[in-house]
Amino acid sequence: MADGGESCGGGRARLVSELVRVQDLVRRLELQLRAPSDPASVDLCRRLVHDIIALTDRSISTARSSPDLLFPAAAVSHQPPHSGAPSPLSDAGSDQHHPFRASPRKRKATARWASQQVRVAAAAGAAEGPADDGHSWRKYGQKDILGAKHPRAYYRCTHRNSQGCPATKQVQRTDGDANLFDVVYHGDHTCRPNSSSAAAAARRAPPHPHPQQQHNPHAQAALQGLAARLTVATPAALPPTTPESCPAQRGAASPWSMASPVGSDSNGVSPCPVAPGYCGDNWGCDGAGAGDLQEVVSAFAAVSSGLPPALEDELIPLECFGFDQSFDMGNAMPSFFYQ
DNA sequence: GGGATTTGACCGTG
DNA sequence: CACGGTCAAATCCC
Numbered sequence: 515m516a517d518g519g520e521s522c523g524g525g526r527a528r529l530v531s532e533l534v535r536v537q538d539l540v541r542r543l544e545l546q547l548r549a550p551s552d553p554a555s556v557d558l559c560r561r562l563v564h565d566i567i568a569l570t571d572r573s574i575s576t577a578r579s580s581p582d583l584l585f586p587a588a589a590v591s592h593q594p595p596h597s598g599a600p601s602p603l604s605d606a607g608s609d610q611h612h613p614f615r616a617s618p619r620k621r622k623a624t625a626r627w628a629s630q631q632v633r634v635a636a637a638a639g640a641a642e643g644p645a646d647d648g649h650s651w652r653k654y655g656q657k658d659i660l661g662a663k664h665p666r667a668y669y670r671c672t673h674r675n676s677q678g679c680p681a682t683k684q685v686q687r688t689d690g691d692a693n694l695f696d697v698v699y700h701g702d703h704t705c706r707p708n709s710s711s712a713a714a715a716a717r718r719a720p721p722h723p724h725p726q727q728q729h730n731p732h733a734q735a736a737l738q739g740l741a742a743r744l745t746v747a748t749p750a751a752l753p754p755t756t757p758e759s760c761p762a763q764r765g766a767a768s769p770w771s772m773a774s775p776v777g778s779d780s781n782g783v784s785p786c787p788v789a790p791g792y793c794g795d796n797w798g799c800d801g802a803g804a805g806d807l808q809e810v811v812s813a814f815a816a817v818s819s820g821l822p823p824a825l826e827d828e829l830i831p832l833e834c835f836g837f838d839q840s841f842d843m844g845n846a847m848p849s850f851f852y853q
Numbered sequence: 854g855g856g857a858t859t860t861g862a863c864c865g866t867g
Numbered sequence: 868c869a870c871g872g873t874c875a876a877a878t879c880c881c
Contacts, residue, residue, distance in 0.1 A: 653858060655873060668872070672857090727879090 518724045632697045633688070649703060652682065673705035680704065 590795040651669035658665045664687035680701035728740035 652856090654875095656859075656872060660870065666871085
């Protein structure tokens with residue numbers, strides 16, 4: 515990592531600064547939720563915001579009071595999404611505001627598909643990509659991209675043939691940080707959850723009793739995705755978090771189920787596509803709103819990636835907030851990242 | 854044997 | 868014509 519040699523003190527200062535920034539962003543997010551159209555989702559988001567703020571408060575206090583909190587090597591990717599580091603995906607995102615349309619066979623990106631770009635961290639050493647996103651993907655191609663150090667991998671939903679699911683995604687390791695991946699989702703999942711992949715996902719994340727997961731799949735997926743960001747961006751030596759370590763959610767899926775290195779079949783990364791046109795409602799994907807949201811998540815990812823286990827534990831409780839790992843992420847979370 | 858991955862070729866767009 | 872997205876045969880893996 516480029517900044518791996520950062521001193522402890524500098525790292526801590528940065529951590530604090532990042533957390534403060536994240537908190538500020540979250541508060542802005544809260545402000546954005548004040549023009550709701552869906553009370554249920556807004557409820558959830560407010561709750562999330564409240565918890566995140568409390569969490570960051572605690573983290574900041576912890577960081578300030580524990581000088582030896584950070585190890586130098588813990589400073590991972592400090593790569594804000596808009597830091598100027600050119601991403602080969604950036605151009606793909608440039609026309610992502612265009613309305614979805616069924617594309618001809620090729621050139622989805624230029625065919626103005628609705629898409630969502632997400633920057634996802636993977637566990638260190640993960641060769642293929644970031645963590646599973648609960649969907650089952652099948653790789654159908656890989657290309658060397660001009661100006662990019664790493665090839666871009668193309669995935670489509672495993673159920674494309676059986677169910678005609680049009681969802682696809684592109685995964686590309688960022689140039690700057692080998693642990694960060696740019697993921698672009700295209701299309702929406704139309705496959706049914708009772709498929710083999712859903713079964714696999716269920717194995718990773720058993721069903722939850724939490725009733726609010728029924729309220730608004732979009733909001734829940736969004737929150738889930740945020741939780742994923744919080745846990746994904748960790749180095750390989752993840753603490754073996756178990757449901758027992760999460761008092762509010764014993765017996766539930768560990769968040770690490772989404773953070774595990776992807777060495778398996780599931781090349782998944784994070785979330786999945788959102789129905790086009792979802793942008794522009796109370797999630798505020800347009801204008802500064804989307805940028806803020808993405809900043810929130812990216813900043814959290816950057817921060818959490820630099821946390822020692824002690825603080826990672828501080829972050830884990832997002833899972834304890836009651837968000838279900840098993841709900842369909844394929845419908846909402848990317849609305850946070852809709853570009 | 855079936856499903857997933859790899860990889861070179863093909864094709865559309867700019 | 869270059870580039871990027873997809874196809875499809877070959878290969879791998881369980």
